[in-house]
Amino acid sequence: MCRSRKSTDSIQPNPKSPRRLSKSSRAPSSSSKTSSIDPPSSATFFTVTSTTTSCSFVNNRHHPTSPSDSSSLSTTPSYSLPAHLKHHLRDTPHIYPLSDISSATGNFLLRRLSPSSSAWRCSLRGRDVAVFRRRLRRPAGLPRLRQLLASICRSHHSSVAKLLGASLSEGDVYLVYEFVEGANLSDCLRNRVNPDYSPIASWASRMQVATDVAHGLEYIHHCTGMNGSGFVHNRIKSSSIVVTEDSLNAKICHFGTAELCGEVAEEDEPLSSPNTPKLMRTNSNAMKFEGTRGYMSPEFRSKGTPTRKSDVYAFGVVVLELLSGEEPLKYSFDRESGDFRRTSVIEGAREAARGSVRRWVDKRLKDSYPVEVAEKMVQLGLACVDDDPERRPDMGRVAGRVSKLYLESKTWGERFALPQDFSVSMAPR
Incomplete structure (x- = not known):
């Protein structure tokens, strides 16, 4: 208030009303x-x-x-x-009938976001939305779903795509998010039609993306959930980050999916239920969840339980992607050995930190960036992907560090009078 x-x-x-106010009615009174x-x-x-x-x-x-x-x-x-x-x-969270979602997506046959994905773009109750189908990892009743939706939909951040509601169907949950116009970060960094082109080919635009994602993830970790206890994202990767076409800002997608699908250990859940089976991190025989290759921390690969520290690891991989433009993991054929050779963006960054960062940074930036800031960003990314989760920094500290480096980059750009106003199209060249 x-x-x-x-x-x-x-x-x-x-003004069209024939009624007139009297002088007494216009005078203020208690x-x-x-x-x-x-x-x-x-x-x-x-x-x-x-x-x-x-x-x-x-x-x-x-x-x-x-x-x-x-x-x-x-x-x-x-x-x-x-x-x-x-x-x-503030949007009121919805429990959509499955028939509404089926009708909006043409019985799940129309307007898929990609040919093989379980995601659709449609209009639902007058909103342009994206619908994602996910598997329920643990049983969750309707009251539990309502509790989680109320907590997740209460959260709002400019760098996080809004969750509008959900629908349950046997072993699946359909998550309804606002549709964000733009392209995912993976496609922006690695254009399949023209590998030499990127809509974020300036240092300022990549630092803007890093800053947006850092603050969005910090918000998820520390300012969401009941009493601000925080959530785990568990899907931080370049394909889950959308770069908006109008401003080149970044939005994190799939926020709330881990909680609604039952992928988070009970000790991390702010809304626990006595009927929910316990999932202990220390039990090697506990239920495990798959992740995305290249973004999984060592402890996640061994235990299969997502944590905030595993989110920090995935963010570090995204930072190194932004700096190099390379994929997290890549396999190339070695003609001399006749075998495939595995290349990791983390290994490349560690080698660059011992030698020359300038030679490792994405060539499409054309050396138009502050080298000292680039070196500090490499060190920050490597700190986030440390094998020991206890040595990884908290996202609050990471977000503050990225913001400081962003301001240093902006000062560097103003010193060299680099152009800041330009229009970008996401269309392939």
Whole structure:
């Protein structure tokens, strides 16, 4: 709730209305009427008082800002909520009927995000959304799903794609996210049509992506869940990060998937259920979950349980991808030995840290970057992928470090008067 002193702004009556206000009604008084802006068929309201401006967002009912306002609510005229205000209101999590999702996706046959994926883009209840089908790793009833959805959908960050709702179907869960226009980071770094082209070919754009992802992951770890206890993402990788086409900012996708699919150990879950089977990290025979090759930390590969430290490891791999443009793991054929040779971006970074970082950094940057900052970013990425999880930094510390290096890069760019305003298209060249 926000309050201010007497305001000169007030909501004027409809000019087409024949009713006129008398002088007495225009004069302020201690029992002045309130005007409300009510969104049609919505449970959220915005109230404005003529003498004291009061903004309150409440659910399911009117909450007067003071006892004297309660009598005036019954005679308050209604107005439709402006579109620019609706965008900022908190979304109510939905439990969608499976029939709605099936109808929106053409019985799961239309508009797949990729030919072989279990993901669709569609319009659902007037929203442009992306629907992902995921397997339920542990049984979860509808009350449990509602609890988790309420906690996850309460979270909002500019670098995290919003979860709007979900639907249960036997052993699967359908997750409905806002659709983010752009291209995933993997495609931006490795253009299959033209390998020499990248929409993020400047140092500033790559530092912007690193900063956005770092702060988004810090938010997930420390500012989500019940009482800010935090969540684990478990899907940090370049293909799960979307670079928006208009501003080249980055958004983390699939937030909440690990919790809703039952992939997180009970000791990490802020909303525990007595009926949920325990999953102990120290038990080698416990249930394990698969990860993505190249992004899995050593302890995740051995125990199969995602943690915040395994998220930090995956973020470190993404940082090294941003710097080099290379894949996390790559296999190339060696003609001399007649066998395939495995190349890791982590091994390449460690070798570069002992020698020349400039020779290892992506050539498409054309040496237009501060070398000292690049070296510090390599060291930060290597610290995040340390084999010992206890030696990896916390995401709060990582985000602060990346922000500082971003500002140093910006100062370097201003010193050399590099152009900052340009338009970029995600289309292949």
